[in-house]
Amino acid sequence: MAGHPVRFRTRFAPSPTGPLHLGHAYSAILAHDMARAAGGEFLLRMEDTDLERCRPEWEALIVEDLSWLGLRWDGPVLRQSDRIDSYNRRLEPLAHRGLLYPCSCTRADIRAALSAPQEGVAFSVYPGTCRGRAMQTRAAGDALRLDLAAAFDALASADLRFQETGPAHAGPHRIDRATALRQIGDVVLSRKGEDIVAYFLASAFDDADQGITHVIRGEDLFDFTPVQVILQHLFGLPTPVYHHHRLIRDEAGKRLAKRDDARALQKYRAEGMTPAGIRAMVGL
Structure with a gap:
């Protein structure tokens, strides 16, 4: 596009x-x-x-x-x-910047973290068990997690906000570091050996590559938007306008x-x- x-x-x-x-x-x-x-x-x-x-x-x-x-x-x-190979290749700059780390926690937990969020199911905030592991220690089956605190440090001068036009949350929204660390944590971005990447990572890349100006989706995905905006800033991607509509x-x-x-x-x-x-x- x-x-x-x-x-x-x-x-x-x-x-x-x-x-x-x-x-x-x-x-x-x-x-x-x-x-x-x-x-x-x-x-x-x-x-x-x-x-x-x-x-x-x-x-x-x-x-x-x-x-x-x-x-x-x-x-x-x-x-x-x-496009899975492309998504994984595009993670490499984050690894070089020290913003990713390998995680060997349970497969079930990691697969759940890769799925799209559901209404009423909050992010499962990762306790940081594998945080600090070097990328060189990554083995088959290990996931890659975003070190969210390090990401905020890297984006210290960024204006992390998005515009919402949906009826329930209309207006500008600013992403607060303390709130994000408490409610989101170190999210999984991909899993090695299974050709699977996180819903919100693939979506962020595709929205940018396709020139999406407005994201229209259910209000059950509103709470996941800050993660996508953070990733957009880390990769230098534009942030679209969001419209989270009512659910049937x-x-x-x-x-x-x-x-x-x-x-x-x-x-x-x-x-x-x-x-x-x-x-x-x-x-x-």
Whole structure:
């Protein structure tokens, strides 16, 4: 997308690990409509770095569902699985600056840390067990963690803030060091030998590489935004405007997830629902 600046460019970035549901439909339609209303562009990205759970048949169904909704995207679909080597190579400057360290803590904890955050699940703040290990000691299976305190030292003169336009958190937000160290800690960025990188790292690189000006996503991801902004500054990447929208919930007020197959778009389509009916169901 380089050399082709636009005023408004956003993306819908599902993980092909299951069917799209009403919450996905709301997010995709909202992003698409905001882009078109602004005379901008709407991109489609597959966040498929979890090679164990992502499936080509789910990706095909996502494309089919979005097309059925009447959404059209600009340019080819970007797949993060094609870029994993690039993500890992781009971590090398941070290692040379002493901002990363290898971690050999449990595989389950590390895999959980690499996933996208979920509503109501805070960052698990790492106690620093492996902090201080030299990069030369990294072995197969070790993760790479960001030394967050060292990152803040490196960014001492940076203006760590972002602009939010979503209804729940609208306004400018400044990232506070003490709060980040207490609530976020030393996050995992990648794991050696498994070809997997953190959701928020890959997303930061892709947003910059695709020229994303506005990130539109659910409010369950708002608390993860400071990590992404810190990474953007460490890598010299631009910070987009963020818009965290309301979530579509079930009758009990619980956020819809891929396990909610009863609300899968595929099911509504089979029952004769129209795209206009889906828009009405999600309040658009």
